[in-house]
Amino acid sequence: MTLPVTPHFRHRWTVFWATTYTFDLRTFDEFWLPRLGETPLNVTILADFQRLADVWSRIPPGEHWRLRRANRHYLVRGIPRAGRAFHPKTYFFADRNAGTLLVGSGNLTLEGLEEGHEVFCRFESMQDADLAAIRSWRDWMDAVITQLDDHQVTTRWHDLQQKVPWLSGAAGPAGFVTNWERSLLAQFADGLSVPVQELHVLAPFYDSTVQALAQLVSATRPQELHVYVGQRVSVDGEQLKKVLDASGAVPHVYRYDPDEFVHAKLIGAVVGEAGRLLSGSANLTQAALLRTARTRQGNVEAGVLLETDAKSVRAAFAPPQLQVSRGTLLGLEGLRHQRPSDPGPARLALHRAVRLPDERIEVVYSGDSGTEALFLSNGPDTQAIRDGRTVEPCHDPERWRLVWLTSDAGKALSNRVPADEPEPLQEALHRRSDAANRPRELDPQDWETPIGSVLERLNRECIFDLDDTRAGASLTGEGPADETEAEDPEFWERLAQEELRLDPRYYRYARFASPGELDGTPLVQLLVQMREKAGVPQDHQRRAGASTSAGETTGTGTRWRPGRRLQLRVYNVLSRWCAALNDPRLRWINVFAPARNYGFLVETVVELAAQRFFPLDRLASLGAVLFSSFICTEEVKGYLFSVSEDERRQILTSLDPALFPMAAALAYYVLRSSAPWHDSVFEWQAFLKPGLSLGLIRPDEDATVWVEELTAEQVPADDVAGRITWATEYMDDARWSELAQRQLGFSAVTFTQATVHGRFGVTIEVAGEVPDPLGDPRLVTLVRRVLAYRKVRGTVVFFAEAPDDRLSVNLGSSAVARVEHTIYRSREPVTDDTLAALEDQDAGWSAVLAPHQQA
Structure with missing residues (x-):
């Protein structure tokens, strides 16, 4: 019954659905999700609403890059329970031909699946009895999803049923049980020959009065009562002793050696040579064991009820990695019931926020907002909400990744959620990934456009975003190498770094002596080719370093112009790459890796500015993401200020000096007097001052050449420098x-x-x-x-x-x-x-x- 879970995360599956109480975002994104491989992939996680809200609330400002996958490549949704818990731990892996269901006690966290003392049962679809249990899980999930009434979850559930045709069919009698309709105690006691000879119990949490155990004892009337106690068990020891004394059974108390926290939940009964065992998510609490999920007093729980023999029941309470030793009743008196510290739910429960095609965000929430106007916030920005949607578009998906409801005065009224992005979520279900060569935001038709081909080449040569790598690709079925490694909470990080070296792009960063080259081809040549395809005038090509023979024509004769949707998709790619410059994991390659990426991004963004690819407001926003990630914002250190002074000097020396006037020209272009500079000046101030001080932004004579490219005006170097200096000090x-x-x-x-x-x-x-x-x-x-x-x-x-x-x-x-x-x-x-x-x-x-x- 005890089995490792991580080896079940394999490339073969097209479906992974999980129910869990708590969720470890970082470990899932960087360890388990990559093991599942490429799209098409239906990954959906249902977690307890309040615990999931806690996860989102702990993401620090400036680290929203941690949310680049949640609700974009996979869906994670909180299940509200009005004061009680959504507590089942089930994990379903499947493809068209077969599948596995794990039901147990461990949450979708590093401790729950790798390091804790947990109990899981496995059901394999190729076994008829197990298939019946999996289909019982399907029926229960149908009920949960119907009650949730969430369009995105329902869509993905239907997709699962299409991808897994063998899941249809009658459920029949099975060992999978929940408290959806009947309490787990009623199901455990049903048909049990009473009195039982032995009752065995193990749980990390009891209710404050130990009434759940008292009811269990009353229903089974055991002759012997065996209680197993792990480290930090939450129980009132005096109340527990009273229940044991009043049971009429011979009490036995056991401890584990080494004295460690045991998160497994087990109830076993022995009658003669026969035994019955209940495992799963249910603690020895009234909400878990005595109530149904249909009542306000009940949790949602899931488990496995197994008819077995007496020997197997006893063995389940003595896992091989722990020794069981006798305890005493007197030793129980020192145990204390620990009430969890819970600040309580927010005034409004924000269930989901969905990005719409027009870039507005739709919100679904519950609770009484009264007559107060509601706003959607990401921290720095707020948008008014009317009829459940933001009034204005929220243009930058990276900036609006984590959102919550606020009052007009800025007071937080709800929990936080990462915004759903329906298009990438849908693509993850159906599109076969070519992530190694092509940015995921681009459509197939985009790859044939001039900018699409450049971005594809950049992505093939550079690791811009660690979340696009498949660091776990080689781990198709093996768990941690040994027990020591499994107990190390940082083992997955070391593993990811080792696997990153398998990426063929990894070793290109060792050749940073030529920072402006892609596999031997200078980036500027690729940008010239993009200009030729776009039909850009010949004088622009000469500036870029191309040569044109007499009589040679440039371009196609018809200038290519990007559509609005392509502009948005290219913006999303570049914005994501720019934001990732400050991802500390990028330095796993080497400390210079973000600098190499920065050089390519500066050249690309300036070239797109010269081609008027983006409207000026988008260009200003993209430039702000680029420079703030590399240098700093008002509140968050960028890449350059996250390294040591010595490393910073080496990084600045390694950069191509041609980048510095390009950066200055871009700053002038966005902040010049004839532009809508007021919309950008304050965001740009934070990195302009240190950028000028470090020499990253250099308004010299070379900058004037780029200014002319961008503005079609000849501007003296002193005027360029004066305008940028003025912008650093401007205040209203x-x-x-x-x-x-x-x-x-x-x-x-x-x-x-x-x-x-x-x-x-x-x-x-x-x-x-x-x-x-x-x-x-x-x-x-x-x-x-x-x-x-x-x-x-x-x-x-x-x-x-x-x-x-x-x-x-x-x-x-x-x-x-x-x-x-x-x-x-x-x-x-x-x-x-x-x-x-x-x-x-x-x-x-x-x-x-x-x-x-x-x-």
């Missing part, structure tokens, strides 16, 4: 307020038009809790910043939550504050030095203000 009131709010922790900072004395050049209002305006050092910083920003000598600060309070500061005069009907005044005039000293000491205004009179 809305941006200043946003930064002050975010950096100082206020709910809002707003410029006002309040009527005050003329010596106060600016008035602002602060919203949010400021319980001690005089002692809060943030208000010193706020005053200093606003005076510097507006270049004035005086300001008045108002407080939204206390309309009668205010703080008035005019340099060279005494500062005055009115707080709770009391006037405070500084004894000395306030100067720039006063503000600097207060800020250095992290002091508030109380350090210089004293009560003056009652207001």
Whole structure:
């Protein structure tokens, strides 16, 4: 009954469906999913809603690259249970000819399938009795999916049934059981000869009053009661002892050596030489054992009920890797029931978010939103929701990977979910993958276009995205080499690094001495060929380094123009590749690998800009992803700042110097005065300053050549440099307020038009809790910043939550504050030095203000 699970993840299968309580995203994406091989592949995971929400909530800002597969290449969906748990652990592997169903106690996590002490039963479709059990699982899944009422899940369930024709047919009597209609206790006790001679129980979790065990004892009336206790078992030891004392049975207590956490759940009964054994997901709790899934008090559980012999029952509780030793009743008294810390569900339950063809996002949620307007957020951005959809398109799929519902004030109202991308999900079901050569976002007809052929060549020569590699391709049936490796939580990472070396592109990174070449062919030549196919004017080709003989024609005579959908698909490819520059796994190849990729991406993006391939807003967004991933954003270090200083110097030296003026030209093109620069300037500021400082963005004479390519205008180098430098420092009131709010922790900072004395050049209002305006050092910083920003000598600060309070500061005069009907005044005039000293000491205004009179 105990068996390794990982070897079942093989390339042969076209279907993998799982039900689980918890889910390990990283291990699944990087270890188990690659073992399943290429598309067409139907991978669908149903997990407990709240536990899955916890997974998404733990993804740090800036690491949404971890979500490049979930709900894009496979579907993972949370099953809501109104306060109870979706707790079954079942794993179904199948193709057109055969399949395997595993039912047990282990979650879809590294601990659940590789490292924990778990129990699984296997059913093989080639065995008639096992096939009946698999079809019973099918009927139960039908009921779960019908109740879920999720279009995407239902579509994939129908696809599974088409791919696995042998799954149809009568279920018949089988060992697979659930609590969907009847409690597991009722099914275990049904037909059992009572009293039983022995009752054996093992579980890591009991209910607080041990009532589930008490009911089990009452239903079986055992002569002997055998209780197995693992490390960290959650049970009230005194209550457990009371149940044993009241059972009328001879109690036996066992411990495991070594003393380790045992996650297996087993209930066994012995009558003479016969035995009955229940295994699976159910703990010894009332919600698992006594209730049905149809009630609000019941979990959803699944297991296997096996008729066997007495010897097999006893052996199930003594796995080969653990020794069983006798314990004592007195030893139970020190056990404690551990209530899980659960912050509770969010106000709204966001079940799914679906990207639509028009790039808006549709949301499905439950809960009472009242009359409050709802917004969809990805953190930096929000979009208003009307009729269950965002009002405006959410253009960048990478930026909108992880979303949640918020109020107008930005307060989170729901859990987070990765947005569904229906087109890639559908393609994964039906399209045979050619991922080794072609980006997955492109359609077959795209491969014949000029840009499609370039991207295909790039993908064939470079590893841009580690998620596109098949690091587990060689592991078709072998588990970890030995027990030590299986117990190492990082073994899969070492394994992936070793398998990455099998990728033929891996060794091209050792030849980084020629960073601008693809297998001996300079990238610029490929881009020239793209221009020829696109019918670009001859002077552009001369700039690119091509030669044209007299009488030779260029292009086809009809200029090729990309359609809107192709633009979007190419944008998605390049955006994904650019975002992956900061994936630390890319450095498994070597520390220079992202730099090599960066060079190719800069050349490609600038060339597409010269061809006007993208609208300017998309180009600006793509450039921001490229440079922020390679350099930094306001909040997240990019690749260059994630390595050591010595490595950074070597990386900068290794880059082709021709890239630096290209980057400057692209920055000028996006931020020039005739462009809609305001839409991009603040996002670009974060990497422009360090980019200029490091020399990555170099507005020199070479940059002017590229500027002319992009703008068809001759712009002096000083003007290019001046515009970029201006963009690094540009600020407006809305941006200043946003930064002050975010950096100082206020709910809002707003410029006002309040009527005050003329010596106060600016008035602002602060919203949010400021319980001690005089002692809060943030208000010193706020005053200093606003005076510097507006270049004035005086300001008045108002407080939204206390309309009668205010703080008035005019340099060279005494500062005055009115707080709770009391006037405070500084004894000395306030100067720039006063503000600097207060800020250095992290002091508030109380350090210089004293009560003056009652207001």
